Amino acid sequence: MQFKDxxxxxxxxxxxxxxxxxTTILAAMMGCAFLIVLASVGFGLHKTIxxxxxxxxxxxxxEVPSKVESEEKITPAEVQTMRNIPHVEAVVERSGVAAEAxxxxxxRSGYVNPILSDLKEEQxxxxxxxxxxxxxxxxxxxxxxxxxxxxxxxxxxxxxxEQQSENGFAGSLIGQTFExxxxxxxxxxxxxxxxxxxxxVLEEPAKDWMSDGSVYLDDSWAAAFNEKxxxxxxxxxxxxxxxxxxxxxxxxxxxxxxxxxxxxxxxxLGSMNMFFTALKAGLIFVxxxxxxxxxxxxxxxxxxxxxxxxxxxGVMKAIGAQPKLVQKLFLMESAAIGIIGTGIAVxxxxxxSMLANWLVPIIIKSSLGEQDxxxxxxxxxxxxxxxxxxASIISIGVAMVSGWRPARKATQIxxxxxxxxxx
Amino acid sequence: xxxxxxxxxxxxxxxxxxxxxIPVLKGITLEVKQGEIVAILGxxxxxxxxxxxxxxxxxxxxxxxxxxxxxxTSALTEADSAAFRLANFGxxxxxxxxxxxxxxxxxxxxxxxxxGLSSGERKVLVEEMMRKVGLTEVxxxxxxxxxxxxxxxxxxxxxxxTNPPVLLAxxxxxxxxxxxxxxxxxLIQALNSTLGLTFVIxxxxxxxxxxxxxxxxxxxxxxxxxxxxxxx
Numbered sequence: 001m002q003f004k005d006x007x008x009x010x011x012x013x014x015x016x017x018x019x020x021x022x023t024t025i026l027a028a029m030m031g032c033a034f035l036i037v038l039a040s041v042g043f044g045l046h047k048t049i050x051x052x053x054x055x056x057x058x059x060x061x062x063e064v065p066s067k068v069e070s071e072e073k074i075t076p077a078e079v080q081t082m083r084n085i086p087h088v089e090a091v092v093e094r095s096g097v098a099a100e101a102x103x104x105x106x107x108r109s110g111y112v113n114p115i116l117s118d119l120k121e122e123q124x125x126x127x128x129x130x131x132x133x134x135x136x137x138x139x140x141x142x143x144x145x146x147x148x149x150x151x152x153x154x155x156x157x158x159x160x161x162e163q164q165s166e167n168g169f170a171g172s173l174i175g176q177t178f179e180x181x182x183x184x185x186x187x188x189x190x191x192x193x194x195x196x197x198x199x200x201v202l203e204e205p206a207k208d209w210m211s212d213g214s215v216y217l218d219d220s221w222a223a224a225f226n227e228k229x230x231x232x233x234x235x236x237x238x239x240x241x242x243x244x245x246x247x248x249x250x251x252x253x254x255x256x257x258x259x260x261x262x263x264x265x266x267x268x269l270g271s272m273n274m275f276f277t278a279l280k281a282g283l284i285f286v287x288x289x290x291x292x293x294x295x296x297x298x299x300x301x302x303x304x305x306x307x308x309x310x311x312x313x314g315v316m317k318a319i320g321a322q323p324k325l326v327q328k329l330f331l332m333e334s335a336a337i338g339i340i341g342t343g344i345a346v347x348x349x350x351x352x353s354m355l356a357n358w359l360v361p362i363i364i365k366s367s368l369g370e371q372d373x374x375x376x377x378x379x380x381x382x383x384x385x386x387x388x389x390x391a392s393i394i395s396i397g398v399a400m401v402s403g404w405r406p407a408r409k410a411t412q413i414x415x416x417x418x419x420x421x422x423x
Numbered sequence: 424x425x426x427x428x429x430x431x432x433x434x435x436x437x438x439x440x441x442x443x444x445i446p447v448l449k450g451i452t453l454e455v456k457q458g459e460i461v462a463i464l465g466x467x468x469x470x471x472x473x474x475x476x477x478x479x480x481x482x483x484x485x486x487x488x489x490x491x492x493x494x495x496t497s498a499l500t501e502a503d504s505a506a507f508r509l510a511n512f513g514x515x516x517x518x519x520x521x522x523x524x525x526x527x528x529x530x531x532x533x534x535x536x537x538x539g540l541s542s543g544e545r546k547v548l549v550e551e552m553m554r555k556v557g558l559t560e561v562x563x564x565x566x567x568x569x570x571x572x573x574x575x576x577x578x579x580x581x582x583x584x585t586n587p588p589v590l591l592a593x594x595x596x597x598x599x600x601x602x603x604x605x606x607x608x609x610l611i612q613a614l615n616s617t618l619g620l621t622f623v624i625x626x627x628x629x630x631x632x633x634x635x636x637x638x639x640x641x642x643x644x645x646x647x648x649x650x651x652x653x654x655x
Contacts, residue, residue, distance in 0.1 A: 002539055005536045009536075012525075314520075315520045316537070317505060318479070318481070319508065319509070319514060319533065319534045320508045320510075320534060320538070321537050322502050323501055416481050
C-alpha cells in the first residue's frame with residue numbers, strides 16, 4: 001500500500017470516530033502542553049538569573065581577590081605574569097580612597113566614588129564611554145554616567161529629600177573642570193581639594209536601577225592623596241580581562257593553578273547551570289508523567305479501535321494485507337494522534353508562555369508597588385526550540401508506544417474468527 | 424491448478440486438559456483444473472468451511488498437502504500466505520464482508536491499494552470491473568445503501584479486480600433471495616465462460632452446486648465424488 005493511501009486510510013478511520021479521536025488528541029495535547037509550560041518556567045528562571053548575572057558585570061572579567069595559601073598582597077611582578085597568560089586582554093588594579101569624596105562645579109555639588117586605576121589598562125579592558133575620550137593627562141578623568149545627576153544645588157537637594165524631581169548638572173560634562181574635595185574617614189587631616197577635567201563619560205549601567213557616580217582617576221594620584229590626607233595605602237582589587245567569553249574558563253583555570261582565588265562569570269554560571277539543568281530535568285520528568293497519563297487515553301482509544309474493527313482487519317488480511325501493514329496502519333494512527341496533539345500543544349504553550357510573561361509581571365508589580373518593582377525585569381516562561389524538540393519526541397514517542405500493543409493485537413487477529421463477526 | 428492430497432484435520436473439544444480431538448477432514452484428495460467450477464456440497468458441520476479455510480491459507484492442516492499452481496501453500500508463513508492470497512485468490516463471502524465506511528468503488532479498490540497500485544491505475548481497473556458486474560450506477564454508494572444482490576456484486580468485483588486465477592466462494596448466495604441468487608449464479612457462470620476463471624464454491628445448496636462442472640459431497644469429513652454435471 002502506498003504511503004498516501006495509508007494516510008488516507010487512517011484519515012477515514014479517524015473521521016469515522018471523530019469524537020473519540022478528538023478527545024484523545026485533547027488529552028495528548030494537554031499532557032504535552034503541561035510538559036512544555038512546566039519546563040518553560042525552568043528555562044525562563046534560568047534566563048532571568050543568567051541575564052541578571054551577565055547584565056551586572058562584564059562577562060570577560062575575572063576577579064582575583066587574593067592568593068590561596070598566603071595573605072600577602074599580589075605584587076606588581078605577579079600582575080605582570082597574569083598579563084602574560086594567553087588570551088588575557090588586560091589586568092586592571094583598582095583601589096578606592098579612604099575619604100569622603102565630594103565633587104563641586106560652581107554652586108552644584110554631590111558625593112561621588114573615586115576609583116584609582118591604570119586608565120590605559122582600563123581602556124584595554126574595554127571601559128566603554130558614552131561620550132568624550134579616555135584621559136590623556138593625569139588631571140583628566142572619566143566619570144560615571146550618573147555623575148552629572150549627582151551634582152545638585154542646595155534647592156535641588158532639598159527638593160530631592162522631599163522626593164520631588166531632581167535635575168542635576170545639565171549639558172555636556174566634557175571639558176568641564178570640577179573640584180574634588182576629599183575628607184578622610186579617619187585621622188585628623190584637614191579636607192583637601194584637587195581640580196580635575198572631565199575627558200569622558202562612561203556608558204549607562206545595564207540595569208535601570210543602578211547609579212554610577214564614579215570618578216576614574218589615574219592611579220598616580222594615590223601618592224598625592226596619601227601625602228595630603230594620610231589615608232594610607234588602600235588594598236587593590238585585581239581584575240583580569242579575557243579577550244572573549246570562551247577564554248574565561250581557561251584563564252580562570254590558569255590563575256587557579258598559579259595559586260589565586262578567582263571569581264568569574266563562568267564560575268558563577270557553572271554552578272548555576274548545574275542547578276538549573278537539574279531543575280529543568282526535574283520539571284520535564286514531572287511533565288512526562290502528564291504525558292504518560294494521556295497515553296492511557298491513547299492506549300484505550302487504539303484498543304477500542306482494534307476491537308471495533310476486528311472484522312475489517314479480518315477482511316483486509318483475508319484479501320491479502322500483510323500483518324506488518326495492519327500493524328503499521330494502527331501505529332500510524334496512534335502517531336497521528338500524538339503528532340496532532342503535540343502540534344496543538346506547541347502553539348498553545350507559546351500562547352500560555354506569552355500570556356504568563358505579560359500577566360505575571362503585572363501582578364507582581366502591582367503587589368510590590370511602584371518603588372519596589374523598579375527595574376523588575378523577569379522572564380517567567382521561555383520555550384527554546386530544544387524544549388519543543390524534547391517535548392515532541394517524548395509525546396509522539398509515548399503515543400506510538402501506547403499504540404504498539406493494540407497494533408500488535410491487530411496483527412494477531414484470526415481471520416476466520418474475524419470473518420464470523422456480525423456486522 | 425489446485426491439488427489437495429490426503430488432507431487431514433481435527434478440532435479439539437471439551438475442557439482444557441480434557442480435550443477430545445474430533446476429525447473434521449479425513450484424507451481429502453481433490454484436483455481442480457484451470458477454468459473449472461467445482462462445488463463442494465455439504466451440510467453444516469461437514470467440514471466444508473474448514474476445507475476452504477485451509478485452501479485459502481487461513482489455517483494450516485495437520486497433515487496433507489495443498490498445492491496451488493505448483494506452490495505448496497500449507498506451510499507458508501502468515502505473511503507469505505497473505506502475499507499468496509493477494510496474487511492468486513479472490514474471495515466471495517456469504518455475508519459479502521464489505522467495509523461499511525467505504526463506497527462500492529472504494530471497496531472494489533481496496534485489494535489494489537493493498538497491492539500498491541497508483542490511483543490512476545486503480546481507477547481504470549475498478550471502473551472496468553464495476554462495468555463488468557453492472558455496478559457503474561452505484562459506485563459512490565455505501566454498502567448500507569445497496570441491496571443484497573448489489574453488495575454481492577461489489578464483493579465479486581472486489582474478488583476479481585486483482586485478476587486472480589482462482590475464486591473461492593463460501594456460500595455465495597447464502598444471504599440472497601432466490602431471484603437475486605439466480606442473478607449471481609448467472610454472473611459466476613458468465614465470468615467463468617468469458618474470463619476462464621476457476622471457481623471453488625462451498626455450499627449446502629444443491630441449486631448453487633448445479634452451476635459447477637463437477638460436484639463433490641463432503642460428509643463427516645470424507646469427500647465423495649458427485650456427478651459430473653457438464654464439461655468445462
